Amino acid sequence: DWTPDSFVDTTVQSLKDKIGNDKVVLGLSGGVDSTVAAVLLDKAIGENLHCIFVNNGLLRKDEFQSVLDQYEGMGLNVKGVDASARFLSELKGESDPEKKRKIIGRVFIEVFDDESHKIKDVKWLAQGTIYPDVIESVSATGGPSATIKSHHNVGGLPDFMKLKVVEPLRMIFKDEVRRVGKSMGIDAELLGRHPFPGPGLAIRILGDITEEKVRILQEVDAIFINGLKKWDLYNDVWQAGAMLLPVNSVGVMGDERTYEKCVALRAVESVDGMTADWVNLPYKFLQETSNKIINNVKGVNRVVYDISSKPPATIEWE
Numbered sequence: 001d002w003t004p005d006s007f008v009d010t011t012v013q014s015l016k017d018k019i020g021n022d023k024v025v026l027g028l029s030g031g032v033d034s035t036v037a038a039v040l041l042d043k044a045i046g047e048n049l050h051c052i053f054v055n056n057g058l059l060r061k062d063e064f065q066s067v068l069d070q071y072e073g074m075g076l077n078v079k080g081v082d083a084s085a086r087f088l089s090e091l092k093g094e095s096d097p098e099k100k101r102k103i104i105g106r107v108f109i110e111v112f113d114d115e116s117h118k119i120k121d122v123k124w125l126a127q128g129t130i131y132p133d134v135i136e137s138v139s140a141t142g143g144p145s146a147t148i149k150s151h152h153n154v155g156g157l158p159d160f161m162k163l164k165v166v167e168p169l170r171m172i173f174k175d176e177v178r179r180v181g182k183s184m185g186i187d188a189e190l191l192g193r194h195p196f197p198g199p200g201l202a203i204r205i206l207g208d209i210t211e212e213k214v215r216i217l218q219e220v221d222a223i224f225i226n227g228l229k230k231w232d233l234y235n236d237v238w239q240a241g242a243m244l245l246p247v248n249s250v251g252v253m254g255d256e257r258t259y260e261k262c263v264a265l266r267a268v269e270s271v272d273g274m275t276a277d278w279v280n281l282p283y284k285f286l287q288e289t290s291n292k293i294i295n296n297v298k299g300v301n302r303v304v305y306d307i308s309s310k311p312p313a314t315i316e317w318e
């Protein structure tokens, strides 16, 4: 019978047998899959697992530092690499969604490749690939592994992609990954996190990306997500986030007319992201959230709630 505990035992043993004293590199994304894969490998090979967590400057507010702290608290051998400036400079002026994705994928690979060269004699690349990724070959929910998979066909392979690949979760589903994580003592909050796309806030800022737009959207997103947690709605939602729209709309401030940014909030129910329905969030919650955003985030004077289902409307706006 499959149980999380027996899965952990057999997987840890087989990882030990397979890897021996070799070194392994793994990209952590802050998501469930890469984290559970890392903890399994850590149990099997300890310090020979070298985790890399890249800040692309497009994560949620304060997320890079808080997730890095959490990983360190779990005893993982992890290196945080803040490449925000490099990502933002390469994205400068680009407003085509697919080009933004390509730039982020390419820069991620370059940063990851540089970092893996710094690990002497690394032999293996570990990935948090789960069974649905194996079938679809491209993950819907992101993270470094999805980024790598969807971009590895451009140009020559970077060196880390020539490493032997180890994927401890490739035979199991998401709910099983969560159970395995729980049985290894990973924090419930981390295991219950919403999916977050690899390109991050870049595909939620419609049009070109600037540091200021990222800052505005991080503030808005944090108010929305913290509100969902406070109102105990977070776990009823499959994914949520805010979009920064490329329009200014009119507002009044005293006797003055202002033209400021409009943000759209999106919260969906889904099983796998392939279809999705907007969540019927309480009006009181929406009211409180909208007031908080408009009163606290400079540059935003209008908040709308997205009530579109997928299909045809995708979850992300880009």
Ligand code: XMP
Pocket (backbone or CB within 6 Å): 101, 139, 140, 141, 142, 143, 146, 147, 195, 196, 197, 198, 199, 203, 239, 273, 274, 310, 313, 314, 315, 316, 317
């Ligand atoms: P859509 O917008 O296609 O999103 O309905 C479905 C799921 O996929 C995520 N998503 C991405 N994840 N790279 C990723 O890693 C991407 O380019 C990307 N685009 C969308 C989205 O957040 C949702 O979970």
